[in-house]
Amino acid sequence: MKHPTDALSVRCYGASHGSHAHEHFQILLGLDGVLDLEVDGRGRRIAAGDGVVIVPGDRHDFEAASAARCLVLDSHDARWQHAPHNPKPRALAPLASYLAAACDSALPRARLLGPALLLEAWVPPAMPQRARRAIDWTALTDWATTHSREPLQVDDLAARVHLSAAHFTARCREEQGQSPMAWLRDLRLTAARRFRSQGLPVAEVARRTGYRSPSALTAALRRPAGR
Known part of the structure; x- marks a missing residue:
């Protein structure tokens, strides 16, 4: 069975088109402007450098008073369930800017590798557990x-x-x-x-x-x- 391909894009948001839900994860990183977001009745704002993970099945709605631009990843990768849903990914800003430019320029390799790079940067690697000292x-x-x-x-x-x-x-x-x-x-x-x-x-x-x-x-x- 072929798994759906993750899609990376840059989207501009304005007036609300109504709430909806997906069967996949949707990851947003703010690039420009401010996006008002409501997920299952919980509101928050996404400004440049902010990010959010919307899990499958969560109803959500977007609205921006003036145009808001975001890097958006639609992903079927189950590893996103371990990602912080409301992080402070300021360190992701350079990567987000690069991937947004890659999307605008239709760079195929960057768009292909972008979802994996974003996941790797967003989800902190688990700290290796130090082996316990054996008692003789x-x-x-x-x-x-x-x-x-x-x-x-x-x-x-x-x-x-x-x-x-x-x-x-x-x-x-x-x-x-x-x-x-x-x-x-x-x-x-x-x-x-x-x-x-x-x-x-x-x-x-x-x-x-x-x-x-x-x-x-x-x-x-x-x-x-x-x-």
Whole structure:
């Protein structure tokens, strides 16, 4: 199926000819004069350098007290739905002037490429999303286990993986399903159970795993999982 060709033109507006609607996008850029525009009951004025995108199906009407001249693009390109409908495209003025001159001079290549150039200039390119820094949980686990005697806090864990405390907390909840301190507590309990299974006394296990006293470790070992 052949898609309709986008049409670029320069039009002069005067008295109203009544409201109407299109099945395509209509993009206007003011060149000269002032155009009064009403789109679905909402009014605005298009002066030189102003622009508007009228979406398919929106009823609209134009009127100018004196002749108003606009660059008009009738487009079937669905990407216009992502364009700001009421932008401040002052930076488009040089392009609009060039495309208007191309239309007046019937320059075929400029008129052919004009719709794509206008879309590219009108719709800001999406900012590339910075890739998230991966957390090596195995390496972090090894480091935290090695430093289990120290009173580690969220800031210590976050600094180890070069993240802020807030970002590390969010990532820990997302990737490990628990808060950083709960994750660290589980690591220490796992190490404590391993040491106890090897026959080490409670006092020595508490010292190695960072518990403040043997009784604190004993209470932690007796506490049901997840609490």
